Amino acid sequence: MKTPVIIAYLGKGGSGKSILSSLTGKIARAKKKKILYIDADPAMGLATALAVDGYKTMGQAREEIIQQARTAGSDKDKEEILDIVDYLLLEALYETPHYGLLVMGQTDSIGCFCPLNTLLRSTIKTIASQYDVVIIDAEAGFEQISRQVTDAVQYPILLTDNSLRGVRTAILAKETIDRAPNMSPKKTGVIFNRVTEADAGLRGRIEKAGLIYYGSVPIDGQITESDRLGQSALKIPDDADAIKALKTILEDEGIL
Template sequence: MSKVAIAGKGGVGKTTVSALIIRALVENKKNPILAVDADPNSNLYLSLGVNFSQTIADIRDQVRQEVPQGFSRSDYFKLKLEEIISENKYFDLLVMGRPEGTGCYCSVNNLLREFLSKLSKNYPYVIMDCEAGLEHLSRRTSDNLDYLILVTEPNIASLRAVEKALEITKKISLKIKQKYLLVNKIKNKEVEKLKAYFDNLKIPILAELPYEERFIWACEEGKSIFEIEIPSSIKGIFYKLVEKIS
């Protein structure tokens, strides 16, 4: 099994990157795939062209408030979690939803971690679209990772967000086999100009993606990644990428 988390500052294109990875896996017959939308501000489901009924946050709040007679809290939570998995031909989708509210969620998070650990074993590929602060990972509602891909634009603001994410990974007790940088929306020679900054991060660059207007258009029009034509050069980059993380 290969468990991959994609994170980065808002607007850098991490959800598009997540969707492109899933499309590349599908086209290379590397499935089934579990897609996890772990960013409350993300629209991974739109990028993948699928729907969902409820989020894990919805179920978490229900279980904290009320459990039907005849069910233990644990059994009811697991039952409801299984019901909200959006099943599709090549991949399934699980949406985390909004962050926790006030009060203690420790017991619920422990159940969630146990459920996700067992669920992940049913899929050779788990792709997680995470928020910049890695909230989902820092609360340990996920097991260890094989790969963490930090998406950045070639500018200082995005790179500083990457630095903060790397600091978070050092503070949480989460094992990550390999961290990568993916530079997105390159227009000119920005990577060369920021070479010293990239070198200072001390993590390898997995891929460099050119700015592509059709991805912006797809987001604006609500088109899924499967509905648009991907340039052969970008398709080739992602085919190589999925081989590396397989």
């Protein structure tokens, strides 16, 4: 059994979680690591950044199970979550020669006995050891931390821009992580994204809150261009400024 490196990107809406998740996989892949991406955002931004379609989401796979259970007239309950996880992995794990991808999808199904976040947590536990690096693109907001989806994460990476609102959100994320009973990250730090140089005052707030300042990733025209064309972020060249900056951070911090 491998002990995978498990990273989660967290931060306010639009802070760069999906794009930096995809680029992190690209950097790890160049190091010959086996990658699992987890798109835990119902908006499915990571799948979009990777330009994949034709996958089945965990939400869809779950619906199928529910339908089958109804047809069979059985009375499933939480104890069967492990069977469900096996089925979900079989149905919803999207594999390419370069990476695996699990897309959580929509979280509706009101009153469902198997909330997707719970399934996602069990799924991560079940499958992570088959990979070297697991990268989670989390939902904006911190419900998934409180709902223990991120329990196994060693490296929560909080993203912000050069704004007080972004920094406050990052600090709130840290407080939520500190309160999460089963989460014990190796280190928790902040990347300023789309920023050439972090504002000294904002950086001070981050450090005062007990967070590590990891560095900044600049605005990168190659990301903008990739967005414009709707191409996979994995096609962005290795020498793009954002990739170089992110790689330096992940290596210097001992994450990759």
